[in-house]
Amino acid sequence: MPDNVLKIERRTQSWNGVTVEDVHEYANGRVLHSMLYETETRLTVNLEEVGGLTEPRLRESQACPHEHRANHMAIIPRGMHLWGFAEDLRYCRYGILLFDLPLLQERLEDEFVSQPFDEPRLRFMDPRILTLVRMLIDIPMDDSSSKLLGDSLTAGVFALLSAGHTEVREGKKLAPWQVRRVIEYMREQLPRQIELRELAALVGQSQWHFCRAFKASTGMSPYQWQLEERVNMVRRLLVQSDAPLEAVAEATGFNDSMHLIRTFKRKAGQTPGAWRRQNKIT
Template identity: 55%
Template structure:
């Protein structure tokens, strides 16, 4: 099923669940498909440049096809990926014994990516199909993308950083990516001050990379080399410091603190605080007051 067609189900698809998010010119679709019998349907239409990654196959296997009536001649491999350029649709085939599959679809806005990545953009890497290839680095990054909790999906820095890394790896195929140096003291100070001053606004990776006069990929790597944290983690740490300050210095309810510090709601704040600090905000406040 293509990302923009959620209506017409194949007769052997019992149920399909989809979650869609967009970051950085990349639309990420997480699909859970429950089937009964052979299935053949469109995955990516010919208007999109896309990647399909098999995340889980239970009972049988899935197969990418460039034409619906032509089986793929490459051997099946777990977590296989297929890249198709614009103008070439992709079909997904599921064997009769498959009853559940989870797969990710990444649809690329190449014009937007070219504008953002400039010299790091190589359109030629997206001009030919690549079927049933595997890459452990890409698999790990895409799984992190689809597993981003719903409450964190609205924070651009996390999705931007992961999609930037995915795009960089796809653009380089099997070549080794060059190591990124640490940010200069001036650039690091400029970026950290900007993040701090903009709190709790949701900042895009593009803004920070432009400040440092680097591509998004090299900025992300350089920032982590310099600080030990990704830009998202660094920003989240500062937001949690704001939360702690509000908890200690005011009697504001958690919903007000969540709004003031950029969390989606109280539940988002509590979950994030417990995950990073180790206890609930109310407990943390009580024990320190």
């Protein structure tokens, strides 16, 4: 453990060629240590800091030349050594996104741009990326039902980083036949968790373009659409059977009954049990 670092906690998940790590570091005083994952291309996002202000350093004894900004970010190319420093740190939380560039190139094809990851970029800020990263690290561990969500968010982060300072335009709508084809496929596959690349391939688009075009066409992301349909499946099972919630959860792709209860209450405004009592067919 580095000097004055008391404890480091990590939580890791992966989607779509991107590994996302939520890191909590507890310290007591001056901290200076090597940043993690030198052999990977990565993005670090400062989420919270208590005590001293954190900074990335290209050299151990040389301060970062860029002014501190809340929720600052850094792009770090593979093979580059970076140091993390804070004068009087008590706690910091940061997200690390590790990019499997060969896999992303295979999946994104013509949309893949690697140049923004060739040089370090320190202490920049992008509120759109911050929002996506916060959503990623908030996805519960082992939540298989969030596959489409994780795929979509990681594709979005990579697209925004690849665009650099170029404006990311609003997505064009899908053609009506494309919407029908995707929705029919998603319905046929329920409750299986579909990967974003499957849906994009149906209409011959990149993941990022498809995700934006689908939302522009339907008003919902692919994940939101699929979740809404799964909740509708729950409603049908609740009124048409006496199956216990564990069985309903398994049949509709939720991890367990508690996961089902939380999601259903958020969508319907009441628990499955209360909804069943009000709507049960007698």
